[in-house]
Amino acid sequence: MDIWSQVFSFQDYGELVVLVQNSIWAGAVLGIVGGLIGPFVVARNMPFAVHGISELSFAGASASLLLGVNVVTGSLVGSVIAALLIGLLGSRARDRNSIIAVLMPFGLGLGILCLALYKGRAANKFGLLTGQIVSVDNPQLTLLVVVAAIVVVTLLVIWRPLMFSSVDPDVAAAAGVPVRTLALVFMLVLGLATAVSVQIVGALLVLSLLVTPAAAALRLSSHPVVVPVLSTVFAVVSVVGGILLALGGGLPISPYVTTISFVIWVVCRIVGGRKDKRGRDRIVRRDQRDGGAPRLQADDADHRSAAGRKEGATA
Amino acid sequence: MTTVSHPTTERTATAPGSGGPAVLELRDAGLSYGSRALWSHLDLDLAPGEFVAVLGPNGAGKTSLLRTVLGQQRLTSGTMSFLGQPVRRGHRKIGYIPQQRLMDAGTPLRARDMIAQGVTGSRWGIKPASRAERSRVDRILDEVGATAFADAPVAELSGGEQQRTRVGQAIAADPALLLCDEPLISLDLRHQRGVTELIDRQRRQQDAAVLFVTHDVNPILDVVDRVLYIAGGRFRIGSPDEVLRTDVLSDLYGTPVDVVRTMGRIVIVGANDAHDHHCDADPNAATPDDGRI
Numbered sequence: 001m002d003i004w005s006q007v008f009s010f011q012d013y014g015e016l017v018v019l020v021q022n023s024i025w026a027g028a029v030l031g032i033v034g035g036l037i038g039p040f041v042v043a044r045n046m047p048f049a050v051h052g053i054s055e056l057s058f059a060g061a062s063a064s065l066l067l068g069v070n071v072v073t074g075s076l077v078g079s080v081i082a083a084l085l086i087g088l089l090g091s092r093a094r095d096r097n098s099i100i101a102v103l104m105p106f107g108l109g110l111g112i113l114c115l116a117l118y119k120g121r122a123a124n125k126f127g128l129l130t131g132q133i134v135s136v137d138n139p140q141l142t143l144l145v146v147v148a149a150i151v152v153v154t155l156l157v158i159w160r161p162l163m164f165s166s167v168d169p170d171v172a173a174a175a176g177v178p179v180r181t182l183a184l185v186f187m188l189v190l191g192l193a194t195a196v197s198v199q200i201v202g203a204l205l206v207l208s209l210l211v212t213p214a215a216a217a218l219r220l221s222s223h224p225v226v227v228p229v230l231s232t233v234f235a236v237v238s239v240v241g242g243i244l245l246a247l248g249g250g251l252p253i254s255p256y257v258t259t260i261s262f263v264i265w266v267v268c269r270i271v272g273g274r275k276d277k278r279g280r281d282r283i284v285r286r287d288q289r290d291g292g293a294p295r296l297q298a299d300d301a302d303h304r305s306a307a308g309r310k311e312g313a314t315a
Numbered sequence: 316m317t318t319v320s321h322p323t324t325e326r327t328a329t330a331p332g333s334g335g336p337a338v339l340e341l342r343d344a345g346l347s348y349g350s351r352a353l354w355s356h357l358d359l360d361l362a363p364g365e366f367v368a369v370l371g372p373n374g375a376g377k378t379s380l381l382r383t384v385l386g387q388q389r390l391t392s393g394t395m396s397f398l399g400q401p402v403r404r405g406h407r408k409i410g411y412i413p414q415q416r417l418m419d420a421g422t423p424l425r426a427r428d429m430i431a432q433g434v435t436g437s438r439w440g441i442k443p444a445s446r447a448e449r450s451r452v453d454r455i456l457d458e459v460g461a462t463a464f465a466d467a468p469v470a471e472l473s474g475g476e477q478q479r480t481r482v483g484q485a486i487a488a489d490p491a492l493l494l495c496d497e498p499l500i501s502l503d504l505r506h507q508r509g510v511t512e513l514i515d516r517q518r519r520q521q522d523a524a525v526l527f528v529t530h531d532v533n534p535i536l537d538v539v540d541r542v543l544y545i546a547g548g549r550f551r552i553g554s555p556d557e558v559l560r561t562d563v564l565s566d567l568y569g570t571p572v573d574v575v576r577t578m579g580r581i582v583i584v585g586a587n588d589a590h591d592h593h594c595d596a597d598p599n600a601a602t603p604d605d606g607r608i
Contacts, residue, residue: 039423043421156440157440159440159441160432160437160438160439160441161437161439163423163424163432163436164432164436164437167418167422167424170411170413171413171481172405172436173387173405174406174409174410174411175405175410175411176404176407176437177436178404215421218421221423222422222423222424223425224423224425227423228423
């Protein structure tokens with residue numbers, strides 16, 4: 001049971017919790033950020049962008065480690081540059097994916113170069129990729145909270161138009177919603193959110209914070225208020241729970257966070273699967289009651305892909 | 316560029332509808348890509364409550380016309396104004412009904428929320444909708460027959476249900492102009508009729524002008540006031556009876572076409588080689604047994 005005691009150790013737990021309370025606060029704040037931005041990431045189909053941004057965030061962080069400047073600032077700079085590049089160059093979905101695929105390995109390579117040149121503690125290096133529970137000091141916590149507050153307040157202000165333009169960009173644009181400006185603002189906010197999340201879960205695992213909780217929430221509900229609330233609860237539980245479990249052992253925090261968030265998603269998926277079936281039954285009942293012909297599934301699929309192409313061309 | 320002297324220009328002054336100043340005004344408007352002119356010297360006044368269908372083969376510039384109204388594309392010549400102002404990028408008073416595009420699974424909206432977007436979708440902040448706004452959404456849900464699935468996720472709705480919800484979303488903003496871009500495509504005949512009736516009712520009750528791009532005029536034939544037929548860089552405007560005629564369309568296409576009226580439907584024969592039109596392979600377009608007599 002050696003591994004077991006390494007994975008779960010609760011010796012001197014009370015003292016440890018006090019020691020890392022800054023980290024716990026930081027985790028809770030990040031959970032709120034990830035939970036609120038997640039539904040938009042899913043609605044805008046941008047999980048890959050999150051991954052790309054986090055790799056450039058990693059490059060920025062490792063560069064600042066090498067140069068001996070503030071790591072959080074470095075990862076913020078990397079993130080925001082990546083987010084703006086993706087936002088400006090990749091307004092169409094197809095372009096966007098290839099731009100991300102170009103940027104991502106470049107960022108990762110740059111980061112690895114900086115880490116190889118860095119002569120400091122190896123734990124610092126590893127931590128940038130896979131997350132760490134290094135005691136977050138007070139100035140760092142302040143910076144995290146300020147950035148997180150910017151993200152959350154911006155999201156709340158642009159919430160409705162952003163959701164409108166995320167699910168239906170053409171219709172929103174027709175109604176006068178500034179779709180392009182919102183897209184750029186969202187990328188900026190996403191860059192900030194990614195950079196702060198990298199601090200806790202690491203560059204490789206940011207998706208577990210910015211996407212998994214929202215994906216889980218969307219399995220349970222489509223309610224525009226319930227989804228972000230659930231997603232926030234899931235994200236906070238994952239991060240804070242992960243930190244608390246990781247305290248005792250000497251292991252990185254990220255496996256705990258990712259596992260909790262994954263388990264939540266699995267449970268939601270199973271529960272939501274039943275709901276899907278009920279939804280299908282409802283449609284069949286409505287169709288029968290309306291006395292209509294059955295839907296032309298193949299036809300729908302055809303038009304869907306055609307419309308998708310069209311959207312790609314006009315977005 | 317060749318321009319047809321359209322025989323019915325005087326109609327623009329006395330267009331059907333309730334009168335009043337034009338909702339949409341095009342003066343000598345033209346659009347071209349490089350040296351290829353889609354249309355030019357287009358004068359069009361869209362009166363409140365007027366229903367104008369935009370017809371023509373693929374690539375004639377029907378959708379481009381909508382894009383210029385939405386400010387997504389600039390006219391190469393002439394002017395266009397909406398409610399007396401130059402067009403800008405989108406407008407609160409424009410309701411846009413696109414081609415059916417099924418919503419992705421995982422869209423965090425119910426049918427009710429999609430219609431609410433028509434009312435509050437462009438508002439900043441998270442102040443909850445007022446009681447009046449919520450009851451307006453309820454009323455529109457009822458109007459478009461969406462009450463039964465008001466609380467179902469939009470991605471779970473059938474194609475026809477989604478399209479009815481879209482119409483609800485568009486009319487929820489009480490628009491002065493409804494822009495429809497092939498909204499009936501891929502709908503079965505029952506839903507085509509349903510959606511057409513909703514749009515028609517909105518323009519009659521709320522005096523919204525309708526600009527309706529379609530490749531098949533038949534589903535909307537009994538509600539259309541005027542037809543704008545674009546083909547080969549030229550166009551004709553007039554009532555369906557004035558435009559959808561063998562001589563007029565043969566002249567427009569520059570090649571003999573036959574406009575056949577049969578069982579209350581209009582079928583255009585002979586123009587298929589150059590483009591796809593009423594007789595194309597679209598399963599909904601020209602089925603002779605659709606009961607529209």
